[in-house]
Amino acid sequence: MTDRFIIAIDELKSAFGDRLTTNLTVRQQHAHTMSWLDNEPADAVLTVTDKYQIAKAIKICHAHKMPVVAFGAGSSLEGQLNAPCGGLCIDMSQMTNIISINADDLTATVEAGVTREQLNEALRYTGLFFPIDPGANASIGGMTATRASGTNAVRYGTMKDVVLCLEVVLPNGEIIKTASRAKKSSAGYDLTRLMIGSEGTLGIITEITVKLFGQPECVGSGVCHFETIKNACQTVMTTIQYGLPVARLELLDAMQIKACNAYSKLSLQEKPTLFVEFHGTQSGVIEQAQIFADIMAEFGGTDFKWSSDESERKKLWTARHNAYYATRALKPEFEILSTDACVPISRLAECVTDTVADIQEQGMIGPVVGHVGDGNFHVLLLLDKNNPDDVAKTKGILSRLAKRAIDMGGTCTGEHGIGQGKRTYMASEYDEQALCVMKLIKQAIDPNNIMNPDKIWF
Template sequence: MTTSATQLTSASDDHSAAIIALQAQFGKQLSVNQTVREQHGHTMTWLANQPPDAVLTAHDKHDVATAVQICNQYKMPVIAFGIGSSLEGQLNAPYGGLCIDMHSLDAIIQVNNEDLTVTVQPGVTREQLNHYLRDTGLFFPIDPGANASIGGMVATRASGTNAVRYGTMKDVVLALEVVTASGEIIRTGTRAKKSAAGYDLTRLMIGSEGTLGIVTEVTLKLFGLSECIGSGLCHFKTIEDACQAVMLTIQMCLPIARIELLDALQIKACNQYANLDLVETPTLFVEFHGTEAGVREQAQTFTDIIEEFGGTDFVWDTDEAERKRLWQARHNAYHASSALRPEASALSTDACVPISRLAECVSATAKDVEESGMIGPIVGHVGDGNFHVLLLIDTNNPEEVATADGIISRLAIRAIEMDGTCTGEHGIGQGKQKYMDQEHGSAVAMMQAIKSALDPNNILNPGKIWPQPLVVT
């Protein structure tokens, strides 16, 4: 028989026996302090904070495995915590339980320069990794903006500004070490670049948001630093013109490394936040990687493309300081937008569509935000059809909350109807569960069957990805 998540809650409200067992095993590593618990129920959305019953600071993979074994014995939920930058409530504990803080698992275990691979623990952050690699001539390209942990980036299938050339986490993870729901430690692959041996468990875990296992080690592909990097920006009269230029850039197979869209309001926010003087109109930020001659050729081809769509003032440079200044403005987009209405809450949402539908989807979304009267800058990794809207809302105002919810809902449905997805990067968590059936149909039942098979007691981050996940009893 099966029980719903609601029944699971009533059956496991009292986790005191599990906490006593955890305290006996871990002592001061375990905290039941209210403030600590609330910090680990942290969510960067408007979703209510739902703290766990206790927080364990894990020191190694064996701590994780032992804790999961205890929780599985008592059927108490377990949520893994990295840096806390997830955006759809993935870290909340709607049924209480144990949060395992992974930040101390931050060792870079092995760099294999010849194979262009690295193996790290999940608490390593992307900035920490690239700082470590700075003298090797190699780098890790996935850049979601926030200094996220590698484990968290695996869990949410993170992407970012470099995805148009280097792919997303699913493209750069070779193997994982994972603690299963029973507390067993398994490996899902090797350092080989490919394999035809069995099910692809690595890809199954990537993007599972901690519902199928807890990652304790990650083996990643690395890439060589380019001889020359050129960055620049150009302006357009309309968002549609900018998106059409992006589409042709991709269709012409220009090996562009980054191509980011900022709408006029986002540019205004960046100007005010960082004291810049950019033209407040839809703008593309671009970056080219290659040899000096190759970068010049790419830049000239891009110049020819944007002229067709009214792109103007294209200026690019290979100066490193100028490049960092340019991209810092892009990375500050969240904080810059928030400053447009500092008393409000910032709600970031995203969607992704085929590149041929990008202009239509972004333009329709921009019109929707404008007509609603909301403040909602748009920024996107438009080279792969992904864009974000940051809505600034008073969460104490029911009308604003309803308006924002309507914008998010229409965007999700619009993207799905264009054969896209309701989220290209942020994941489902709690915030976008209601779109799963429309996007995946009967495949949701297969996902739930996998969840039930791998986690029969439904202890791994329950209540995420879909409402009322089924458990076997």
Template sequence: MSQTANQSSQPARYEEAIAKLQAHFADKLSVNLTTRQQHAHTMTWLKNQPADAVLVAQSKQDVAQAVEICNQYKMPVIAFGIGSSLEGQLNAPEGGLCIDMSEMNEVLQVNNEDLTVTVQPGVTREQLNHYLRDTGLFFPIDPGANATIGGMVATRASGTNAVRYGTMKDVVLSLEIVTAEGKIIKTGSRAKKSAAGYDLTRLIIGSEGTLGIVTEITLKLFGITECIGSGICHFPSVEAACEATMMTIQMCLPIARIELLDALQVKACNQYSNLNLKETPTLFIEFHGSEASVQEQAQIFGEIVEECGGSDFAWDTNEVERNKLWHARHNAYPASCALRPEAKALSTDACVPISRLAECVSETAKDIEASGMIGPIVGHVGDGNFHVLLLVDTNNPDEVKTAEDLVGRLAKRAIDMDGTCTGEHGIGQGKRKYMAYEHGEAVVMMQAIKQALDPNNILNPGKIWPQ
């Protein structure tokens, strides 16, 4: 095997492990540098740190056997879905084996009567909903990217529908995982609730591949509603838009989506998606239900908009217009990047109680403006979660420092408001430094769980825990 600068300092036992993996898996294993770098892909500015080899798994047995070999040689293992993570979860700072789960992409069982589905981890959310299109059911978690279900479990993904349907922790019923020893275990059943033992399912959800590798997922599904209405409204300020959001949630209006775009983000979407929206803080909304309930929700929401100083509220049930609106929202990332094509994107998020949302977003907006950075704000504000995309010249040390400081202040601002440094991106490498600030002594308990389940520290090492 040819060496690279990244590999040259790795223990000799890695060579032995890879030789054993090659003998067992043959053409499923690659040590090609380009392939390895592609599998360390990260959608942030973090350094690409490839594994020593990539295995394309085709079954749970492949995963179990590979992990067992790696554990024997104490070589790290990193699971890869599609490469849409944002905090360096896929990097291999200590080398090791990347297990590509993309070919484990079968929908295994749909139970229409129980509203459940069981899938392999390589199934993407769009693939799943396409498969379900004739059943009258759908999977609601929508992080924007066409992520794999396994990756969404790993990062406890959320998205635009979270305000009504929850996040991954709310829709996963059970998991099948490969442990650090290479054993295959199941964490639950298809029952909607259980009081039998520890809730291992939710322990694994959001663990970012540090406690086990997911090989099968059973999910809750939901019925497609009779009527869907969507629309937009404009506000004179971010604070006013957040106040309208807070009032909507406090009134228990069963809104399905409510997304905030600040003026700069609207400008970016106009340019990228050929829209003609007023470039002012804007809410995209969506209502689900019967025709009568959608009409009622829209009427009440319109009154809230007016009370909060908003304007131009317009909604419709036209599917073409709805798809155009949400397509533009899902393209917010590339639209923002196009504002400064020569820069690198640093995408970060935070989440606060809904009562502190307006304060947190407005303080963050003022902080960005004072710094001189370009940083559009967009968010799933119905659950207090928002995102900032900083566009940074990584060749300019002063600008890099400014961006890092902004992210740090945002993280601590959210935590100080009894929120969290990340609502859905996860910790990975990028936000390890805030774990102790957010969790205090609870970090010690988390690390004890990691040590108990993965004593050789082979499962995605160098992630989550403080440096």
């Protein structure tokens, strides 16, 4: 720790008392814990309860050029929470006020530490809901910072589609609002979209105003099986091209179904499988299910079963959300690496098939699961981190997956973000001029490079 960091921590301790800790265990808990990347803790952790405390802390850090890393729920996957340059971690998990729910306008404004489940619980009797569902009970601030997506994205979009405006503390401690609550605007630069997905490198998001949606009258969830991943993906592509307004469309390969059967006590056929969900009126859901059944049958889909029974639907989607833990349970002694890619839907079958073949050729275990309605899929690789051969194979699979997706007109990450884990691929996905523009924006807003430094690019 440098002398200026020691001085900054002393000032922070004086300003915040017991809210600041330098305990190693606490610091490690606030760094990266969700994958194989090394844990790099900050020098101190500050737990805050409002935006003014954040602004005060950042002003102290700014004066001493001390790095700042924001923490929400700790569920990010690409090392966004690590502090490779040391500094201060600001924990916003206690910022859980739901500031307003405007049912007439279909909006809600929340503090950054509110989780998606907390917001939906508050909306329970309003007839409205917040649809972005990345699986983990992530904080809405963190979901915004990483431009999160999830199982409902095929119908409701991602965080960039549902956030109307933000309140952000800048690197100098000033607080700004990026927009109004209006559903659209052509006034000035779109600062809201600039902050969404910035992974804490431009400022700390403290308040978020999001769009809400009406609860559908009827929800139906179903499952069907295929002989090949290609046929499952062709079903997805045709469903989307047909214009069927599916709410969820998830692919699980045979290995992932095997893991889910064991972990969630299911008895599904261990074949490439689609989970699908329909929202609408009762008659509309029935019609959607019938159309999907016809499309599925064209590509050899079998055993299509669907239900609007809430307990049956919950069992199905709980198993899907537990895919990460189900995969880990296949080899509990191994590390797990969750990565993702996203391609145009016309290339989805090819990309997933080639990726599965690559994993099998390397003799690795890596189930595939994905929000394939928008071309996004995930690979959950199991590896022995102490085995150099496993590590080398894993790095090769990751590199080839990223290159494969980019070459197909896609991206190295559809929703996990870049953080530390995927910085290598930014130069392949963007040309030099585009990266230069990004770096100029970072330099203009954060000239001292204190906001989550050493992330997104090298």
